Amino acid sequence: MNPLTNTKANSVTITVDGRRTTAAAGVSLAAALVGDGRWTLRRNPVDGGPRGPFCGMGVCLECEVTVDGREAVRACLTRVRAGMRVDTGTRDDR
Numbered sequence: 001m002n003p004l005t006n007t008k009a010n011s012v013t014i015t016v017d018g019r020r021t022t023a024a025a026g027v028s029l030a031a032a033l034v035g036d037g038r039w040t041l042r043r044n045p046v047d048g049g050p051r052g053p054f055c056g057m058g059v060c061l062e063c064e065v066t067v068d069g070r071e072a073v074r075a076c077l078t079r080v081r082a083g084m085r086v087d088t089g090t091r092d093d094r
């Protein structure tokens, strides 16, 4: 079954920057975050500029987030699973 076409049946709850949201289980975390309206997933360590998913295949590292306490996880290579806790580097943005 394609999780992108059956999102209600496979919906799970995840926590992003302390806020609970739902996402389709099994899709990439990057897709789930963008689908939740979050294009900025981290800040450039030099100038603080917004960074977000670019390549979608694990090369650019622009989608790195913290997942369940593990830093530098590439969201585009990580599948959404129930209960995961995601921290972006953008908490001050909201």
Ligand code: FES
Binding pocket: 030, 052, 053, 054, 055, 056, 057, 058, 059, 060, 061, 062, 063, 064, 074, 075, 076, 077
């Ligand atoms: S979007 Fe490029 S590594 Fe994830």
